[in-house]
Amino acid sequence: MALSDVVRTSRPARIRYLDNLRIFLTFLVVVHHCAAPYSTIDVWPNWQPPASEAEAVPLTLLLVVNQSFFMGFFFLLSGCFAPGAADRRGPRAFAVERLRRLGIPLLAFVVLLRPLFDLPTYLALPAGTRPSFVAYYFTAWEVGPAWFLEVLLIFSLGYALFLHLRGTAAPVRSQPLRRRDLLVFTLVLAVATYGWRILVPLGTDEPVLGLPSPSYLPQYVLLFFAGVVAYRRRWLESLPQRTGWFGVVLVVTSFVPLALGGYRGFVAAGELAGYDLPHLALALWESAFAVGVVLVLLRVFARFAAGSSRFSRYLADNAFAVYLVHAPVIVGVVAVLQPLDAAPVPKFLLALVIAATASWAVSGGLRRVRAVRAVV
Numbered sequence: 001m002a003l004s005d006v007v008r009t010s011r012p013a014r015i016r017y018l019d020n021l022r023i024f025l026t027f028l029v030v031v032h033h034c035a036a037p038y039s040t041i042d043v044w045p046n047w048q049p050p051a052s053e054a055e056a057v058p059l060t061l062l063l064v065v066n067q068s069f070f071m072g073f074f075f076l077l078s079g080c081f082a083p084g085a086a087d088r089r090g091p092r093a094f095a096v097e098r099l100r101r102l103g104i105p106l107l108a109f110v111v112l113l114r115p116l117f118d119l120p121t122y123l124a125l126p127a128g129t130r131p132s133f134v135a136y137y138f139t140a141w142e143v144g145p146a147w148f149l150e151v152l153l154i155f156s157l158g159y160a161l162f163l164h165l166r167g168t169a170a171p172v173r174s175q176p177l178r179r180r181d182l183l184v185f186t187l188v189l190a191v192a193t194y195g196w197r198i199l200v201p202l203g204t205d206e207p208v209l210g211l212p213s214p215s216y217l218p219q220y221v222l223l224f225f226a227g228v229v230a231y232r233r234r235w236l237e238s239l240p241q242r243t244g245w246f247g248v249v250l251v252v253t254s255f256v257p258l259a260l261g262g263y264r265g266f267v268a269a270g271e272l273a274g275y276d277l278p279h280l281a282l283a284l285w286e287s288a289f290a291v292g293v294v295l296v297l298l299r300v301f302a303r304f305a306a307g308s309s310r311f312s313r314y315l316a317d318n319a320f321a322v323y324l325v326h327a328p329v330i331v332g333v334v335a336v337l338q339p340l341d342a343a344p345v346p347k348f349l350l351a352l353v354i355a356a357t358a359s360w361a362v363s364g365g366l367r368r369v370r371a372v373r374a375v376v
Helices: 012-038 053-067 070-089 091-123 133-139 144-166 179-199 214-232 241-262 277-304 310-317 319-337 344-366
Strands: none
Touching (some): 012 070, 012 277, 012 310, 053 070, 070 144, 070 277, 091 144, 091 319, 144 214, 144 319, 179 214, 179 241, 179 277, 214 277, 241 277, 310 319, 310 344
């Protein structure tokens, strides 16, 4: 489900804190992609190798920690609101609506914004062997951050097919969220991640379905499924306070398997076989950390960020459009700041302020067009 559907398919009592949470997660996406060009990891079109790797390590750590949960959280929220939309429209109409709300923005990014996003990568190719831009455009499948729309569309159509085959929707009834359920889910997620990474190791360069991080696919699938279950059992409507504290416990204890060898999955990944135990320990850390952070953020926003203002509504209304336009905006900001002689962290902070402001401004301007607003 598109990010904007958190607003349009929720009940009023649930909109406010989820709306503010969605703004925060969208901002984290901008943070993530502003940090990437100045980190020690070559994952951004106009990545700038740091003069001092030590100064860029904080940004690399930010990428690693953020990657462990933030996109999975988006899939969780999308899964939470898919059942309500499907129940109201029916599986067939839901599938058509998903094709419109996700397929059109995906196509728009590929046709209109992807050339801007891909331009630095194209220009970095050796001039003697560089094909024409048209040839490069049609032979290199790189959808940038729009991979989320692509994968979410697949999940949504799969869910619509499941409902069609099932015939009747599962009932919606209140059922308490138990710590045992959370522990079982965390362990299942860790084992699934470990097994998947034997085939698709952490750091795989070749995208799967356009994913720049295909090793995290089990997390995206399982958190989307968890969101569907959360809707059916009304878990997000009344999260008890102890849920947040249990999330804190998961976050803290997640560092035990990391310290016991999971860190080697990062620093010595190329030296370890895919089935070696450090990869399992790393998967345990990622899974417990991700579930813990999700629980903490849900509880914190439900308790302390349930209000709204004219400014927060503006940010929320344009968050989905920001997700679409922020990547080429950041590419442009990084290019403008390239001559600036500054350490990675200050340069990142300056790029973040400019890119976040510009992304929301551009999105607000685009959504003044009725045809754009109807989709995003």
